[in-house]
Amino acid sequence: MANCKVIAIANQKGGTGKTTTTVNLGIGLAREGKKVLLVDADPQGDLTTSLGWPEQDNLSVTLATQLEGIVADREMDSHAGILHHEEGVDLIPSNIELAGLEVMLVNAMSRELTLKNYLNEVKNGYDYVLIDCMPSLGMLTIKALAASDSVIVPVQAQYFPAKGMTQLMKTIGKVQRQINPALKVDGVLLTLADMRTNLARVTAESIRQNYGRMVKVYQTVIPVGVKAAEKKIREMEEEAVRQALSEQAQGPGIEIEKLRLNFDTLLKTLSVSVSDLARFLSYDPSYLSRIRKGQRKLSDPQNLRRMPF
Ligand SMILES: Nc1ncnc2c1ncn2[C@@H]1O[C@H](COP(=O)(O)OP(=O)(O)OP(=O)(O)O)[C@@H](O)[C@H]1O
Missing domain, CATH: 3.40.50.300 (P-loop containing nucleotide triphosphate hydrolases)
Known part of the structure; x- marks a missing residue:
């Protein structure tokens, strides 16, 4: 046109x-x-x-x-x-x-x-x-x-x-x-x-x-629409989330590429975006985004373990 x-x-x-x-x-x-x-x-x-x-x-x-x-x-x-x-x-x-x-x-x-x-x-x-x-x-x-x-x-x-x-x-x-x-x-x-x-x-x-x-x-x-965004995460299969998270949070020894793949799996399991997860956890989205791109490791895996799922 x-x-x-x-x-x-x-x-x-x-x-x-x-x-x-x-x-x-x-x-x-x-x-x-x-x-x-x-x-x-x-x-x-x-x-x-x-x-x-x-x-x-x-x-x-x-x-x-x-x-x-x-x-x-x-x-x-x-x-x-x-x-x-x-x-x-x-x-x-x-x-x-x-x-x-x-x-x-x-x-x-x-x-x-x-x-x-x-x-x-x-x-x-x-x-x-x-x-x-x-x-x-x-x-x-x-x-x-x-x-x-x-x-x-x-x-x-x-x-x-x-x-x-x-x-x-x-x-x-x-x-x-x-x-x-x-x-x-x-x-x-x-x-x-x-x-x-x-x-x-x-x-x-x-x-x-x-x-x-x-x-x-x-x-x-x-x-x-706060309710909609949070409900989506709360409805996820809790067990799958915990499993993915505990794999991610194996401490400083974890390979950065493995962390990236695990994190990707986590996001797909939750079917949420990086921004969704960041807001839910009160994390900086660019921090999670760098993990997703394989550019950094988790600096505080213990904290992630205590996520409020
Ligand atoms: N009006 C709204 N109410 C509730 N949640 C919303 C609303 N608009 C967007 N969101 C959620 O906020 C998050 C960020 O929105 P969106 O992905 O559109 O932003 P973006 O600027 O494209 O993000 P990025 O910079 O990562 O590309 C998403 O999880 C989306 O579902």
Whole structure:
């Protein structure tokens, strides 16, 4: 479609509701009769999982395959790998292979434009393309901003994100000046808001006061559904969780790769995201995320053993 709009859903802070916004906005637009393609631009593949493809390592064609084809200048069917969801949205999925692509792209020509070039090949069939970005301002997010007409920034209403917002706005400004002058900020979306608390109300007000002149802050605020998130974890098979945890918590001798695999199994068993588990345990999501990527060991296995399951 000639007027396809490409929107990046971005915030370098983890767990602000990017994936949830992408899914719900996408399905909402599909219900309005729009043709929608969702793009999972996060190697953690949470969008792919949340749409019902948890075994994403078994997918033969993903976003990484397509981008790699563009870099290598290989003839490819650009529609290969696109999945169709029963709610009426399409998805180009991702898995951990996307992380490896960043390294490969260091020497690639026009590396910032690989995603744009790929989307140019597929977007004609769609009214909207929504890109779920990863929680970083690295090359994959730059690529998403370079490929987009606009960006929506989900911000968790519970924390005043002063430093993070300044960094994000600087990056958007840089992309506008150097790669994509047409990029617009659609708006800031306040998410996970518990408006019964003073903190959320004060934070929402501060965000409007501090950024409202620069960018639109949507009047619509997404309320937190605490019960739903916690119920999901509490309903898990307790025995399976304990078993996976005790394997993980074998102390400093455990191999980092084994820990990574165990942790992955744990998340799949629970069918929860890293952010879910982090919130439930009051852990820093980036700490758990590094364990999941095989970048660090548990520093406090005893603490994990006492998890409140
Ligand atoms: N309104 C809500 N109420 C309750 N839980 C929510 C809500 N929105 C999102 N969540 C939960 O919060 C967690 C973080 O949301 P989500 O995965 O959408 O954030 P994200 O910004 O994409 O995370 P990441 O930065 O890790 O990619 C998820 O477990 C999700 O299920």
